[in-house]
Amino acid sequence: MSTTINVSVTSPADWKYISEGGSSIVFSYAGPASPYFTGTALRLRKTSTASGQVDLPVLHDTPDEEEPDDPTIVFQRRVTQRLVPEEYLPRLVSANVTEPWLSELHEIHNEHRPQARRGKDGIAVKKAKAVLADDLVGGEGFVVEIKPKWGFLPSSVHLSPRSKLTKTTTCRFCMHAHLKSTDGKDVSLGYCPLDLFSGDKVRVMKAMHNLWDAWIGSSGQVNNLRVFVGGTMLKPTSLVRPQHFGDPTLSDLRDAFTAALLPALLQTPILQKLSNLQQTLDPLDIEGLTALWSEASETAIPPLGQGLAEPTLSDWDAFLDVYHTKHSTMDHDHPDVANLRYYCLAYLLSASFKDCSIMIRVKPGGETSVAVIDLDVKPIDRLHKWALLDAEIVQAYEGIAEPTKCVDRWAM
Known part of the structure; x- marks a missing residue:
């Protein structure tokens, strides 16, 4: 208790x-x-x-x-x-x-x-x-909150012929950023989560530079990057102060900011852990999950997830028992309808890891620490909304003249 x-x-x-x-x-x-x-x-x-x-x-x-x-x-x-x-x-x-x-x-x-x-x-x-x-934001030094988002490209096995090339070329975040930008919203254009998750120094630096540029360009409105000093969230205009990073110019501030964070981002195992969890818990993609849902429906097909009871703590205990003992040996290329609820819960859990934040504290001497926050459980009724959003994102990205080519860390 x-x-x-x-x-x-x-x-x-x-x-x-x-x-x-x-x-x-x-x-x-x-x-x-x-x-x-x-x-x-x-x-x-x-x-x-x-x-x-x-x-x-x-x-x-x-x-x-x-x-x-x-x-x-x-x-x-x-x-x-x-x-x-x-x-x-x-x-x-x-x-x-x-x-x-x-x-x-x-x-x-x-x-x-x-x-x-x-x-x-x-x-x-x-x-x-x-x-x-x-x-996690008060105390000495400064604290950076990063919302990394999706850290993998989906398997092509369960993708439709229409979406396969798009989804296996451009990551979900980059496609979603494109959709939001067409609606006039502030987004982290140029930032690719696969760069941040790559473990490669050059790519991680590129990711942080793009997050910084989007933060500056949006006057702090984009929430993929936030900076706190003394428990107060900073706006970009307040960063041009020598006591924070040692130089008043924005270009040098960006370099100093990235250099301060880079050791933690390259050394912490948590980014790889998050990427692994996101991917292993989402082996079907929302398209494959929707197809399995349709296969299980004998009459009219209800919206994805409709009628499924919200999982209790006992349900989650049972799910994790299966995940830790059997998930790696299951044939995800040919999912069994009998495992439909298991796959629905797995997708909900994957969504928690796709939407979390990492908090990096940089102390005055350069020492860093990393924590993960915002790992809330998602409700079942989000499944149908996610399926609709996925279709909208892909459709908006189809036919783009120069699609972003995102490189999955598994392909390195």
Whole structure:
């Protein structure tokens, strides 16, 4: 049973806004010294201002009158720690919160949130529990958050004749970036995750330069790269300061920034681990998974995943038992319909590793440390949305005059 701390004993003013994503918002503790809260960050769930709902799967095995711990905690404890070495995962504990405390926190800090976020969602003030974690962005030195995305090209076995050449030539991220750019969105054009995952010094440097350029060019709006100093997320304009990287010019800043991160990126085994997990858990591609789903349907074919129950923790335990003992010997080129649910769960888990972030801390002396965050479980109903998005991405990329030729690290 997890240890639960009551965050409501602190003042909402003791917390500082750090950042947020689609489903959660993060604050760091900046109040008086405390054995419980100093050096911690608080992760709170968000709610849409339109629906009032938070899109989260239910992970507990049996109904409970008490609100269960946040899925982030239980999923890490029961699932992620069986796949990723514990030293790369942040410490997570359950924390109690109250509606009045959360409401006051919202009132105090809402103005610090990005303007575009304020009209769409906010803190889910009726939640009774939150996540208290290690503060990965505060402290000495600077911290870089990188969202690497997909680190492999799919096997051609389950791809349609129409998509095969496109998908095996250009990675999913580069194709998706093209689609977003045609819609006028800020994207990391030029950045290819396969470069970052390659383990090759020149390619990793290229990846970091492209991430930096996209970050500068978008004024920090692209979320594949974020930089924190003293717990505060920096905007590109604030980087031209000698105390951060030693030189005020943007070109030299980029080189110094990349040089500071390069040892960690080349030496850490976590990038290869993430790429391996992404690929092994997605042996069919969404196209192959959709085909297997259709094969299993005796009458009208429902949308991918419709009718499948959300996996419980016991389901995930059973899944991982099979993954660790049988996955490598299964014939993924000719998947058995009897294993349909297994492949659906595998794809959900692969999606978690495709959407996570790595946090790299660079201390004043150059020492680095790496952690992986945002490994949330994805809900079943995302499968159909992903299938539709995949088709849209490929269609938008078909016929492009000069397609990007992405090089999978396996082909090196």
